[in-house]
Amino acid sequence: MxxxxxxxxxxxxxxxxxxxxxxxxxxxxxxxxxxxxxxxxxxxxxxxxxxxxxxxTREVLIEAAYRNELAKLCDAAPQLLESMPPKQALRAWMGHFIDYATAKLGMAEALRALVESGVDPYVRSKEMMLDALASLLEAGAQAGTIRADISATDMFAALTGIALASGKPEQREQAERLLDLTLDGLRTSPR
CATH class of the missing domain: 1.10.10.60 (Homeodomain-like)
Known part of the structure; x- marks a missing residue:
């Protein structure tokens, strides 16, 4: 910064x-x-x-905290692709997405108040996450380990559903199982 x-x-x-x-x-x-x-x-x-x-101000802090969580999530994609194979990088990023969603859900009241004050902390959030996710999916498709017919938008919807259903800290084990199940559905061929 x-x-x-x-x-x-x-x-x-x-x-x-x-x-x-x-x-x-x-x-x-x-x-x-x-x-x-x-x-x-x-x-x-x-x-x-x-x-x-x-x-x-409190509002400046809330917005910065949210944007920092978003940046950590999006910045993780290229770092993960540099350090591991694409399929494992995608799975690791999916775990980071749940961390991000858990933080966002935890801050929901503060974020809602921020939006009501006229500040939109979500400007470009979805676009940034879709870009990060697309890079991971594309790398996996190019490596032949992830189906090429999965769009970042569809994957984002799946991850959002998992986060909404299992995004609380006490539900992390269930979220991890659902992430593994989702990743299994992306495989190009059976094990």
Missing amino acids: TRAEGRPLRADAQRNRDKILSAAVRVFAEDGLSAHLERIAKEAGVGSGTLYRNFP
Whole structure:
């Protein structure tokens, strides 16, 4: 992330910002709109001044926390493709999608309030996820390990359904089984 002036943040400032965003996702998921920003700062291990310097309002923090989760999800696709075969990269990304959806569901109250205030944190979200998913599906199809007739839109719908049905932290085992079942349906040939 960069400063408004376009200069990159110092490494320690970036670490603090990342810790604040991670803490914000957890605290907003637990406490919703009643979350105290001081608690977020404390859980991040930073002072209130550091939090407010980075995120001057609750709305700015909520939007940044959501966008950070989205960026982590979308940025994972090329990283996974660099480090593992396409089919395994897709499966790993599917797990990241459930992490993203769980965080988003946990922050639903805060995100809803943000939208009601006139801020749309979801601008380009679906497009970004579809692009990441398309790159994974295309790599798998080119490798011959994933059917080529599956669109990113269809796969996104399947993952969204799994997230809605099993997106709570206590449902993670079920979500993993459903992700494995979905991946089995993408195979080009039987095992």
